[in-house]
Amino acid sequence: MFTDGKTTAGPPPAPVAAAARASGVIIYCIGLIGSDGIDVSVLNNWATDPDASHVAVTPDDADLEELFKDLAANISKTGATNIVIDEVISPDFVITSVTPPTKGTAMMVDMNTIQWKMDELGVSANEGASLEFFIKHTAQDSGEKQVNQSITYSDTEGNVVVFPDPTVTVECGIIVRPEPCPIPVDLTIDGCEDSVVVHAGDVNLESLGRILQLNVTIKNVCPGKRVALAIILTETDQNGSEHQRGMKTMTIPAHSSPGCRDVRVRCVKFVLPEDLDVSGGTPDALCNPRNLKARFIANYIDTDYRCCDSVVDFL
Numbered sequence: 001m002f003t004d005g006k007t008t009a010g011p012p013p014a015p016v017a018a019a020a021r022a023s024g025v026i027i028y029c030i031g032l033i034g035s036d037g038i039d040v041s042v043l044n045n046w047a048t049d050p051d052a053s054h055v056a057v058t059p060d061d062a063d064l065e066e067l068f069k070d071l072a073a074n075i076s077k078t079g080a081t082n083i084v085i086d087e088v089i090s091p092d093f094v095i096t097s098v099t100p101p102t103k104g105t106a107m108m109v110d111m112n113t114i115q116w117k118m119d120e121l122g123v124s125a126n127e128g129a130s131l132e133f134f135i136k137h138t139a140q141d142s143g144e145k146q147v148n149q150s151i152t153y154s155d156t157e158g159n160v161v162v163f164p165d166p167t168v169t170v171e172c173g174i175i176v177r178p179e180p181c182p183i184p185v186d187l188t189i190d191g192c193e194d195s196v197v198v199h200a201g202d203v204n205l206e207s208l209g210r211i212l213q214l215n216v217t218i219k220n221v222c223p224g225k226r227v228a229l230a231i232i233l234t235e236t237d238q239n240g241s242e243h244q245r246g247m248k249t250m251t252i253p254a255h256s257s258p259g260c261r262d263v264r265v266r267c268v269k270f271v272l273p274e275d276l277d278v279s280g281g282t283p284d285a286l287c288n289p290r291n292l293k294a295r296f297i298a299n300y301i302d303t304d305y306r307c308c309d310s311v312v313d314f315l
């Protein structure tokens with residue numbers, strides 16, 4: 001069956017396909033991409049199980065011709081015996097578990113390799129087999145990735161097998177939801193009531209915080225030299241203990257004045273959420289005073305110094 005899976009006229013095809021399969025007809029679905037795309041799930045529903053053996057999507061004529069060659073080679077043979085399939089998954093994944101296949105036996109050779117063996121398949125009648133296993137992504141990068149690195153197949157009869165080439169989209173970004181959904185207040189308005197007065201309770205301000213903006217003057221900076229500046233911010237609690245609140249480092253550009261001069265650094269900003277307040281006052285409120293300490297470290301980046309290799313003079 002050549003189709004894009006889109007039904008445009010006539011009765012629903014699924015019952016017809018089911019009746020054909022029930023009467024012993026083997027259905028291969030060759031997916032051709034139409035103007036509205038292709039619905040592979042429909043092809044899987046119409047075709048004989050397993051889908052991997054009876055469904056193929058051919059995006060161009062060359063793929064279609066190659067598919068016919070493989071299909072003809074397999075249909076003309078009486079089945080396969082002594083089947084061995086070695087599947088190696090991409091090194092970005094590891095195999096976590098293997099479900100027993102519908103036919104034969106399967107085992108993990110290592111964390112990236114599965115070997116599946118079957119004594120015979122399709123010798124006396126049309127037959128399919130499937131194997132399910134689970135993998136875990138272990139790499140650090142995101143993107144669309146191929147699951148398999150390689151698949152090799154062999155049997156006594158020399159059958160040719162085309163395996164699917166699945167891909168998965170991996171997103172490694174860390175998702176943080178700092179604000180939970182508000183807890184709803186249940187309300188009921190009875191029938192025929194024109195107005196209702198409900199006390200909904202207290203509502204607290206959310207996501208409060210303050211922004212600290214610092215200015216600092218670096219004294220007597222020589223011309224032509226960049227300066228590395230670091231600012232370390234801490235907050236002290238009632239016992240005088242310090243709690244880290246942030247660190248910033250930045251490069252201060254060199255100036256071109258004829259001599260040394262002071263350089264003013266303005267508007268260095270730190271964010272201080274109120275949930276970090278250690279003052280001991282009302283929690284999550286802007287009413288509490290907060291005691292902070294700022295430490296500054298500055299040094300030249302550029303220097304005329306060069307480390308010389310040792311020189312040995314022979315007399």
